[in-house]
Amino acid sequence: MKECPNFKKCGGCQYLGMPYEKQLKEKQKMLTGLLGTFGKLHPIIGMQDPFHYRNKVHAVLGRDRKGRIISGVYREGSHEILSVETCLIEDKTADAIIKTIRELLPSFKIKVFDEDTGYGFLRHILIRTARATGEIMVVLVTASPVFPSKNNFVKALRNIHPQITTVVQNVNGRNTSMVLGEKEHVLYGPGFIVDRLCGCRFRISAKSFYQVNPIQTEVLYQKAIEAAGLTGKQTVVDAYCGIGTIGIAAASRAREVIGVELNRDAVRDAITNARMNTVRNIRFYCNDAGKFMTQMASQGAKADVVFLDPPRSGSTEEFIEAVALLGPQRVVYVSCSPETLARDLKGFGKRGYCVREMWPVDMFPMAGHTECVVWIQKKHI
Ligand code: SAH
DSSP, X not given: OOOOTTTTTSOSOTTTTSOHHHHXXXXXXXXXXXXXXXXXXXXXXXXXXXXXXXXXXXXXXXXXXXXXXXXXXXXXXXXXXXXXXOOSXXXXXXXXXXXXXXXXXXXXXXXXXXXXXXXXXXEEEEEEEOTTTOOEEEEEEEXXXXXXXXXXXXXXXXXXXXXEEEEEEEEOOSOSSOSOOXXXXXXXXTSEEEEEETTXXXXXXXXXXXXXXXXXXXXXXXXXXXXXXXXXXXXXXXESOTTTHHHHHHGGGSSEEEEEESXXXXXXXXXXXXXXXXXXXXXXXXXXXXXXXXXXXXXXXXXXXXXXXXXXXXXXXXXXXXXXXXXXXXXXXXXXXXXXXXXXXXXXXXXXXXXXXXXXXXXXXXXXXXXXXXXXXXXXX
């Protein structure tokens, strides 16, 4: 078992003290308790090397009691910053870049932001790495837009880490627990990175959602596409589609795909991604998934397969009701929260759908979260 100096203080890895095989057993037990009565639950698919899998690394900046600049995470349930130098689940290069930034700050006279006084400039660092292509994005979250030494700072950073392919300044002047603000300025490169998954290429912007464990994401998507039983003749909906990953990976096996997503930047990425992969039978809409499906149903549209991959809060009654009206033979639910999944499966159950099989995929080794693909089938009456 590997040692982490911040274990128990950081709160990120509830399972770190446990051998990996045991973690998988515990997760299976928990999932059986929550989901076992709905249908067949397959054994959780684990990772061969369950360390340093996270492609997205976030660090908040501050000072310790002696006034030294630190970066790390908020201590669980507080706004006190715990200094984190290395992490067992994060990408190692990302951790090294954060360290470099911290060390460069004084010579560029860049002050770190102080939440109590509202004084200072740099609030957070976000690093996103594209594992398959090696591209790296650095997002510097600042409290105000004016960044005096930006060009020289970026040059110095790239001198030490030439792997960085883009640097983005994100301005977040609000007093909020959200890391990213609305406004963005590209300081270097194209403002996005490109990664490869399931044989397709995907552009990812700073504010778009992208799965944090790329190795397991391929396993997850393959299971999801398998569960959809695609024949090449169906109309497929990819709801909560993010940058369009599932829909684009499935498009060659569908007649047409309709993607819906609320985040504008993600939809923009999705449209570019379809073009980049020469996928022509897919359209994306920027809307609330529930509202969109309700509109589709009221226009008398039909869907043969619906994928949904909502955030942890799960889907809504409105969405499930609309799916029942659209009447797909299969629904494939990709869930990162078994609690809200169980709630939503009941909703599908009340509307003529039943669970066939469930495949848990361990997307978050060491951490407590679990991910599941669920094959839901329309009952024949
Ligand atoms: N399927 C994608 C994204 C899953 S994450 C992938 O695998 O990468 C969930 C996505 O749902 C996020 O992109 C989020 O922006 C989006 N989302 C959240 N609430 C939504 C809503 N009400 N309607 C549509 N999309 C929503």
